[in-house]
Amino acid sequence: MNPATFEYHRAGSVDEAIGLLGRFAAEGTEAKLLAGGHSLLPVMKLRLAEPAHLIDLSGATDADLRGVRLDGSTITVGALTTHRDLERDATLRERCPLLPQQAGRVGDRQVRARGTFGGTLAHADPAADYPAGVLALGVEIVARGPGGERTIAADDFFVAFLTTALAPDEVLTEVRIPVTPARTGMEYQKLANQASGYAVVGVAAVVTVGADGTCEAVRIGVTGAGDHAARAVTAEAALVGGPLDASTVAAACASADEGIDLLDDLHASADYRRRIVRGLSARAVLAAAGRATA
Ligand SMILES: Cc1cc2nc3c(=O)[nH]c(=O)nc-3n(C[C@H](O)[C@H](O)[C@H](O)COP(=O)(O)OP(=O)(O)OC[C@H]3O[C@@H](n4cnc5c(N)ncnc54)[C@H](O)[C@@H]3O)c2cc1C
Structure with missing residues (x-):
């Protein structure tokens, strides 16, 4: 049509x-x-x-709209940065490999060549990949409107189905990512819809491992499961301070779907999504922890 x-x-x-x-x-x-x-x-x-x-917006010449900058303890990604440029960016690959990993799994080559980081976040498709990543990374999203600029924490950004905290007269200009501390690893796990590539369920985890091998800090972002991306806060709380072996992580991640009103649609039943959220959360946390100490 x-x-x-x-x-x-x-x-x-x-x-x-x-x-x-x-x-x-x-x-x-x-x-x-x-x-x-x-x-x-x-x-x-x-x-x-x-x-x-x-x-x-694609012809806007503002310098901050495109590309990746590292300023001290913050990595800034312009809203018009395409999935392909994000996937290939050397700074991100070294300091924040989660986003290039996600970018490489968005749709197909054509989509990655044209689609943008900011457009994905502003659209807030419940099955989009980056929302899980930005929640796990604890980013700040920068919006500019008639009253000037403001920042929105990732935790407050995704409000409902295709709905964000952006006002209708605001432009998302950039995303600020905190540089993670030493002994931190990150991972994205996705069960992709075979036709579109969108996430039936996707889970991003960022884990900091203490010197004694226990979980010092963890953030888990889940996409695809509910009508908007959300953090798995109960599983995070269960993980902090504990060992990062497979059985402890699996037990903690059995609560990863808590608080998410699971979708039940033609792509997957709510019960199937529940099992995938739990399983992918455990996989993502274990892989991130492994990277943190590698
Ligand atoms: C075949 C296909 C497969 C796909 N597969 C995936 C996938 O696997 N994973 C995935 O995550 N996505 C997937 N997508 C979506 C793709 O990633 C889009 O590029 C993305 O969701 C939107 O980015 P865009 O730049 O194209 O935004 P647009 O389509 O141009 O805009 C989307 C919305 O965001 C608003 N908007 C855009 N930029 C801004 C801004 N800077 N400030 C405020 N509002 C803004 C627009 O007004 C619009 O409402 C797929 C798309 C297609 C067509």
């Missing part, structure tokens, strides 16, 4: 995009930002979204 008629606008900067969003809101017409178009255009073709205006 073709999308409904819309007007196309090319924003030369984030400020111009914010100005256009404000203008169309004041006129009472719906406007959407366009980044890689690999989520928005499919939903427009299905007529699940019919914005009157598309504001294309």
